Amino acid sequence: MAETDLHETFRGDLLAHCYRMVGSVEEAEDLVQETMVRAWRAAGRYDPELASVRTWLHRIATNVCLTALDGKARRPLPSGLAPAGDDPYAPLTPSLDVPWLQPFPDARLGDPAVAAQQRAGLRLALVAALQLLPARQRAALVLRDVLQLPAAEVAQALDTSVASVNSSLQRARATLRAAAPVLEELREPADPDERGVVERYLAAFEAADVPGLTRLLAADVVLEMPPVALWLAGREHYRTFMERVFAMRGPGWRVLPVRANGGPALAAYAPADGGWRAHSLQVFAISGGLVRRCVTFADPAVFALFGLPATRTGDAP
Template sequence: MSGTSQREDPGVAARDEQFAADTERYRRELLAHCYRMVGSVHEAEDLVQESYIRAWRGYARFEGRSSVRTWLYAIATNVCLDALADHRRRVLPAGLGGPYRGPDAPADPDAGVGISWLEPLPDALITSSATDPESQVIDRESLRLALVASLQHLPPQQRAILMLREVLAFTAAETAEILGTTRAAVKTGLQRARTRLAGLDTTADDLIEPDDPRARTLLAGYIAAFEHSDPGLLEQVLRADATLQATPFLDWYAGRGACIHQLATYVLGSPGDWRMLPARANGQPAVVTYLRDASGVLVPYGAAVLTVTATGITSVVAFHDPAVVAAFGFPQSPP
């Protein structure tokens, strides 16, 4: 076989370059879309990859009757719906029942075995390069952890309709074309999704942004409480109505007193047991956590996402999974 015959077809190479130029700019927002649909960053990354493979295969047949962005969202949405056909709903502990009211006891991690848990989405994976501050706020609002958790209670088709219409601002006609249905079905699905979400706890009205000095102060206080094993600092930063959830544990706690008691009794340990580094996830303040093991070495433990208001932290959702640390781009050993 001659060297010439092994060269890449220049037409194919040019098409690949054009495909990348037309589509790569949308990869991060498609990741956010797939994450809202499935509630898992790892699954979302796989679904985006599958979407790009399907798009590449069909690129030669793309006739430009819609924008590239609309075309990609149509592919990605249907990839997600295919994946959700036999998918178990991802949840947080509060989505499974009321707060823990039983006798004092440490949480049992084995109780949550077999449950598909919601995962946090590190902001760094979907940070937009857009210069419009308003669009960036809208992006963050649509990724709030409480909202994404509530979306998982919707049937997949309703979830897709709500995201396409109210987050991505597609028209009813565009949404119907993407989903292969009618505008009447889109209207009905949107009404049902809104009604369902209205009965669920999504997010507080008085949230403050992670850059707000008050949010930074509350985050610093939360970190200090763990690193110094000081329940008194938790008293200062948690609001009276605060809640505490931690996957893979089924039990969750409502009220500042219950949260602090659980943390002080079973979690805080001794000063120096924890190391926490500030991060951001789901458009909210977060921490990546390391815990000292039996040999005295700080090892990856997980992350926690905080819901922060002007009057204190109202929610802590912890994810006890060492793999989460790497997903946030943090090292195996804290600096």
């Protein structure tokens, strides 16, 4: 196999890695391409006795990401900026000056085996929490705890000592523990009824059945709506907000199941002009047979990331 072909087999893996680092699918794709160019130029210096091809490529990708992150603002979710709101009828004003975290289309990983391997490490809660970390701490934690590289290889990738890596890891883990129990989520299996919950949610959403939706929610469910900075916590706030949505937009929505960030998601199309127009992409966290979090990316532009059309007509699937 030619070197370039061998490198290409890791493209999905590298895309996931760069996305975790920068929080943007579009930026991650550019950074993977830069990684491939650098790997091709440095192929003659690669020593298989020092590192596997995968580790070597991740070292290049990490340094490409660190350069790209220099001086850039982090990409948050609304819950990372302010406390939860208490008014489901608050104005829904987009904060377009914030570089929001983007959802990740699982289809971009290519090989289903890669998608299965990357699942936990792509969860929105983890990627959002990673944005709280300084870039080098972020890199150390991703390489060590997500990719599970030995500390010595992480030190080599970051051109530092094992002691420095361990120190960075301690600080990074402490920050993440304070933000959310996301490190534990890396070891949790998927909810066995995840698909059934999403199917029931989809059916209730298309029927504008707010009581049916509410029965699928955990008591402490969280609803986030980037680029709107407002976010809500609790089943009753969620229920009231959904009543508001259907009162504003009407019933008759069409919803498509997709996969995002290693889990279930729904692409929602609102009724418009005799058809349907892209409205929002909803990414779920489900456990215990209930929706624990729904991050609703209320920006039709994200549909392009998933290869989805901006409008639908008739009975198009």
